[in-house]
Amino acid sequence: MRRFFVAATACGLFACGALLTAQHTLGAKFDLKKPLTLTGTVTQIDWANPYVHILMKVPGQPVPALWAVEVDGPITLTDNGWSRDSLPLGETIRVEGFAARNGSNQISGGRVTIASSSKPVYVGVNGRPKPKPTATGPTPRWPDGHPRLGPPPGETGYWGLPTKHGLSEDGQNIQMDDYGLLKNIADASKVAPMQPWALALYRTRQADSLSHDPLFQSCKPPGGPRQFQQLVSGLQFVEQPDFKRVLVLLGMGNRNRRLIYTDARKQVGQLGGNDDNPLFYGQAVARWEGDTWVVDTKLFNEEFWFDNGGLPHTEQLHLVERFTRPNLGTLHYEATVDDPGAYTRPWKSSWDLKWVPGEETPYFLCQDDRP
């Protein structure tokens, strides 16, 4: 155990966490103060989103115990050359990771090796990783001259690989992990101009490793800017000028759809009231300002986190999102958060998404699978 503790420290909290890039930060489910090493016999490979689990039998008295080892998600593992057949049933493996916070027989698979050969499995890269396609070229445009938000005519693809994973006010240099978890919680007050209650809540959520995230806990939608923070999968825009609307089809979270109307309609609740049914995705209307697509959204509810990192919002949130596509491969996203219920003034956060050509958003349905 002591030997492993050294290894875990060397591995580093964030370096290990970065391996598990599907749904939750490592500490949300596992107790980072409880390193654990187990050796067991593989009984099943459960190849499912958001995480692949190796089920194994660990010798014990009076009977062996069954354990689940959580490794990376199928999307990332596949990209790195692994498949459900990479680890044969009956093989004896050694797992170094952390114990589950809830005391169940689960361990994070920070390092999984074949016991007899020390060869790593489902960790890192196996053979040749799937090459990441890239896109270069001019901004694709509609006949009327507006940039296209989706693929060039006759092509496919999606937006992914966001350059920022948690909201923070532009101009601040804040280090976060892939889930919006601060590397230094002392930075909390610099992340955004929060009111005292909001800062206290944000600190609590951060200190708790984001484990009470409604998306992680019960598959509540990633509304607001969060839909553009998703790491492993991505999103597509379907522009429908004939119906004066744009669909945003999300690859992650709950694989939700968001409707953005371009018919200059009034932003009212979907059942006719402003206040009786606030929504996860709000009521969104959009217009073009030159080459910038401006989406104005109101009527959010408070049942979800609008940021991976757990920045709070209230029903007073008025979100203005500005999208520009300077070239084929880049979508620049800028969110202006105006929420007098949680912040002392409006503020902005921006990042880029990359165009992944010729592919469908990887399939990921939160509710379909397990938390």
Place this chain on the structure above:
Amino acid sequence: MKRTLLIGVGVALAMTMATVDIAGQAPAQGQGQAPAQGQGQRQGQAGARAGGGGRGGRAAGPPAAPTPRWPDGKPILGSVPGKGVDGWGAGVTTLPQGMLDQVPFQPWARAAYDIRQIDQFEPHTRCKASGASRQFSTPYGTEFVEVPDLKRMYILDNGGPNSFRIIYLDGRQFPATLEPSNYGYSIGRWDGDTLVVETRGLNEKFWLDTRGTPHTQQLKFTERFTRLDMETLEYQATIDDPGAYTRPWTTTKFQLRRRAGEEPFEYICQQYNQGPELMVGTQESIDNSKFYVP
């Protein structure tokens, strides 16, 4: 308020179920999907209005306009460009409707079907996405989003986890390997005026309809969509599943009715589903922090 979106589930379900008569079996209980709180007072109005547009409601009206068509002559299955968004109402009750004694169930599948008539512990009520024909069973209906530019169609189903299904129309073949999923992998082609959609790679985490017609991962599911006129979409499915049936079988022809001007709406099952008795334990005892352990 022009919309009749949130048709009272009770009303709609009662209407749907009233048309089902399977070998004298007792009607299924409600599904447990209920609109969010605060929407209840509108249910009555919406439900009453829905009554006029539901089954049998067209008999007194003028004849339906002809099938709308794209410039290339193919039928428009979704909304007519420039004329606003339309939805389709639910039309599929149970796939064996009217032919239960002819369905080539394997014994276990028939036993599962029978038990599901009593036990409505349906994945849909637990917010699992509704694949295949289950999409056309939910009272809130669907929207067909045809995107000729992308050579594909999306089906937005209202009432589950607010997701979408993709049907590829670009002539592609099925991938060599398919990871089973709730929506599977769907490829469509035109057979005259009928869109024939084949779906493979479906998982077993959903029911094919509200009555629980069983299937396995071996299912090859074929759907035939024919827009008979402006108001009516005909739907017929062929179930080829050697895991649950002794031979492929084809359902009767169901009809979906147009819901003019009905836009899809935000229904987040995870938030609004108020059927705790159909979920795991009571509402108070549900602990979402519990994780899967073998």
